[in-house]
Amino acid sequence: MTQEKSLRVAVVGAGHIGRTHALVYQRHPRVDLVAIADIIPEKAEALAKEVGAQAFASVDALLAANLRLDAASVATKGEENGGEHYAPTMALLRAGIAVLGEKPISNRLEEGREMVAYAENRHIPYAINLNHRFTPAAYRAKEWVEQGRLGTLHMLNMRMWINNPVESSPWFHLRALHPHSIDVLRYFGGEIARVAAFMVKGANRTIWSNTQVLLQFQSGAIGHLVGSYDAGASYGLEQLEVVGSAGRFVLEDACEALTYYPRRSIEVESYRYLGGMRSFGETFDSRIGTFVDQLLAGTPYDAIDGSGLDALKAQEVIEAAIRSWETGSVVTLNEPDSAKEAHHD
Numbered sequence: 001m002t003q004e005k006s007l008r009v010a011v012v013g014a015g016h017i018g019r020t021h022a023l024v025y026q027r028h029p030r031v032d033l034v035a036i037a038d039i040i041p042e043k044a045e046a047l048a049k050e051v052g053a054q055a056f057a058s059v060d061a062l063l064a065a066n067l068r069l070d071a072a073s074v075a076t077k078g079e080e081n082g083g084e085h086y087a088p089t090m091a092l093l094r095a096g097i098a099v100l101g102e103k104p105i106s107n108r109l110e111e112g113r114e115m116v117a118y119a120e121n122r123h124i125p126y127a128i129n130l131n132h133r134f135t136p137a138a139y140r141a142k143e144w145v146e147q148g149r150l151g152t153l154h155m156l157n158m159r160m161w162i163n164n165p166v167e168s169s170p171w172f173h174l175r176a177l178h179p180h181s182i183d184v185l186r187y188f189g190g191e192i193a194r195v196a197a198f199m200v201k202g203a204n205r206t207i208w209s210n211t212q213v214l215l216q217f218q219s220g221a222i223g224h225l226v227g228s229y230d231a232g233a234s235y236g237l238e239q240l241e242v243v244g245s246a247g248r249f250v251l252e253d254a255c256e257a258l259t260y261y262p263r264r265s266i267e268v269e270s271y272r273y274l275g276g277m278r279s280f281g282e283t284f285d286s287r288i289g290t291f292v293d294q295l296l297a298g299t300p301y302d303a304i305d306g307s308g309l310d311a312l313k314a315q316e317v318i319e320a321a322i323r324s325w326e327t328g329s330v331v332t333l334n335e336p337d338s339a340k341e342a343h344h345d
């Protein structure tokens with residue numbers, strides 16, 4: 001009997017989220033979690049002991065051990081939750097190792113661009129943990145869109161808010177939280193062409209902790225993002241409404257409820273459970289599991305789901321929103337299809 005191939009994997013960054021990645025890998029039947037690295041050696045050692053892996057005090061030491069790694073998660077953090085990802089990610093990519101990074105891809109666009117370009121040039125799979133859309137409810141809603149059940153998409157409206165009192169930088173809320181919401185919007189609506197943002201600082205806050213961002217998609221569809229770090233302790237943190245010419249759906253809390261409303265009938269279709277998942281925490285298993293499955297299946301670097309490129313494009317939209325608010329103008333990322341057609345008239 002031939003044995004099924006397994007992936008040899010490491011986790012870099014042994015904090016809360018690195019541990020979450022490690023536990024997902026540990027229980028995956030086709031992953032050998034061989035190493036944990038953290039620049040705080042005690043953290044690497046404690047997690048390595050918990051999951052039965054080797055501990056390293058740096059990525060360089062990990063690479064020097066020549067463990068024949070196939071892939072690594074990078075769950076470092078840093079400024080705006082993304083300032084530390086670049087160095088370990090580049091070291092792993094240079095060694096030819098596939099990377100699943102945490103979001104934001106980086107808080108600095110140039111670094112995001114460089115990591116994506118490097119992985120692309122070397123044809124190395126590079127993905128980001130954009131876990132909010134790796135859910136049975138999002139997959140079902142996506143099928144509805146692809147099968148034409150909504151008709152032509154007109155509007156995509158997203159709300160994402162949590163309580164986060166951190167005041168570390170003016171743009172922390174935008175850069176750290178909204179890679180998720182913009183990615184979900186792009187997943188259903190395609191490329192975003194134009195962005196106009198308004199923001200307000202929460203009571204007693206120094207950062208732009210509330211935002212409303214108007215969006216025009218390349219397809220011509222329109223939408224908005226409502227985001228906050230000053231709201232929502234529990235249920236109702238996230239809601240996406242996609243409205244088309246034939247009907248609309250509402251997807252709540254990533255995986256918890258999905259409802260289809262036909263435009264011309266009252267036959268509403270509603271799901272509280274679509275199998276496989278009940279709450280947000282379980283999105284790590286499905287997202288990381290998809291990365292593992294795609295690597296095991298030999299998926300080419302440019303067909304990896306939730307890619308570095310997807311995360312980079314989300315970050316470009318976030319930076320456009322910041323620019324829009326700073327300059328009081330509409331920022332164009334690329335021209336909507338209708339504008340291109342108009343030029344040809």
Ligand SMILES: NC(=O)c1ccc[n+]([C@@H]2O[C@H](COP(=O)([O-])OP(=O)(O)OC[C@H]3O[C@@H](n4cnc5c(N)ncnc54)[C@H](O)[C@@H]3O)[C@@H](O)[C@H]2O)c1
Pocket residue numbers: 012013014015016017018037038039040043058059075076077078081082084087088102103104129130131176
């Ligand atoms: N996808 C999600 O749903 C989700 C949810 C929460 C947080 N996150 C993201 O997860 C990431 C990690 O968050 P956290 O709360 O676990 O952070 P954390 O600060 O608890 O852990 C980060 C760890 O990385 C280590 N580290 C830093 N630089 C390193 C390097 N060069 N090499 C090795 N180790 C290094 C630190 O010592 C620390 O132990 C952040 O980017 C955050 O945005 C994602």
